[in-house]
Every structure is written in C-alpha cells, then in structure tokens.
Amino acid sequence: MDEKIIKKREILNGLLQGALAQISSVDGHSEVSEYLSHNEFEVALNALERHGSNASVNMEYWRNLKKAAELMELSVHYPVLLIGRIVHRIWVFRASGVHSAWVDDLTLPIVAYAAFLEFSDGELVRINPSEFNMWPDRYSGLNLEVESSSPSALRLSYSKDQCIDAVPLEEVLPFLPFSILRIDESDPVGDGLVSQYALTTSNGQRIVFRHIMPPTTLGIEVTQEHSIVASENEFA
Numbered sequence: 183m184d185e186k187i188i189k190k191r192e193i194l195n196g197l198l199q200g201a202l203a204q205i206s207s208v209d210g211h212s213e214v215s216e217y218l219s220h221n222e223f224e225v226a227l228n229a230l231e232r233h234g235s236n237a238s239v240n241m242e243y244w245r246n247l248k249k250a251a252e253l254m255e256l257s258v259h260y261p262v263l264l265i266g267r268i269v270h271r272i273w274v275f276r277a278s279g280v281h282s283a284w285v286d287d288l289t290l291p292i293v294a295y296a297a298f299l300e301f302s303d304g305e306l307v308r309i310n311p312s313e314f315n316m317w318p319d320r321y322s323g324l325n326l327e328v329e330s331s332s333p334s335a336l337r338l339s340y341s342k343d344q345c346i347d348a349v350p351l352e353e354v355l356p357f358l359p360f361s362i363l364r365i366d367e368s369d370p371v372g373d374g375l376v377s378q379y380a381l382t383t384s385n386g387q388r389i390v391f392r393h394i395m396p397p398t399t400l401g402i403e404v405t406q407e408h409s410i411v412a413s414e415n416e417f418a
Contacts, residue, residue, distance in 0.1 A: 290401030
C-alpha cells in the first residue's frame, strides 16, 4: 500500500481515537471503536459528531474532529470552535424579502440565501440553510449547515456572463469587529434538527441565523442585548 495512504490512515486514526477517549462512558463508544477498526473513518466521524453533542467533551474533541474532516477533505465546521474568535465582516447573498404567503412567526427581518463569517485570520465560514432527509417516508427537515468555505464562494455564477456577489451585512457594520462570546443552537422549526444559531458578541449584540420559510431561505436578526465594554487591546 502507498506510504502516503498508510500515513494518512495513521493520522486519522490518532485524531479520532483521541476524540473517542473522551466518550468512553457513552453507549456509542463500542460502535465508533468498531468503525475505526475497519478504517471507516467518515462513518466514525459522523458517529463522534452525534455522540459529542450529547456528552461532556472539551474543545480538543471538536478540534480533533475538524482536523480529521479536513484531512478527508470534508467541508464541515463545528460552531463551538467559533467561540472566542474575532469576526471581521459578515457577508450575505441578500434577498429582497419573503412573499406574504410564507410569512409566519419564525420570519426574521433580514432575508438571505446564505451568510459568511469572515474572521480576522482570513478564514471564511458559511452558514447555509439546507434540507436534510431524515425520514424516508416524510418530507425533508430544515436545518442549518456550518462549513468552511473559500473566498470564491462569495461569487455565485449563473452562467458565463452572469454572476452575483455577496455583500456586507449592513446591519452589523457599526459593531465590527467583535469576538463571539457564545453560540446557542436551537430548533424553532421543530424538525428535530438545528435550525437556528444565535451569536452573542463582545459588543453586546445578539445575531440570529434561522432557517425560515420558504425552504432553503435564511433569516437574520440583529439586536442590541446589552452593553459590553471590550478591553482596548482585544482587537489589536
């Protein structure tokens, strides 16, 4: 077998075994261990994601999963790893609004097709409304995907001569830059998936990203929760 493949498997196994050690008392431990014994790394990663969400694990757990995902060239990101990081800009593919037929209690004032958090180190993380087919005999559930992205994703090409560029989210411009103090995930849609992320910032804002109707539409709301005074060198 190619030495590069062997080395890659060794690194993947080490990363995922490191995460597995943190859920030794969880029922799914033997399941993940079995996957790893057969080099089923992507299946093991998915299982560790599920079990980690319901267990007491630290940041290193999620760092190991992210490194493993990157090694497998999977564009996944874990919201918990965004805490403490500095947001330089938020980009959106903005929509004109929601048709009145779709307006309900979950509709938010800002409507977009996707949002991107640009961090001070240049990394771009996409928040994308998507549909997830959990039930073969039912409709797809509405969730939000958080994934690593590249600058090229800020331009969407429809054809050779037609494209649309993401624009800065104007409502947060006066508060930039800020660090993320907290991320709360919830399911206001009620499909049993994560359909909302709420960010609490160091400048006192609460920024909500929610999957709203119609499907694959992103709703955003920016509110001032309280005043937080950041240290002078926080964003140095």
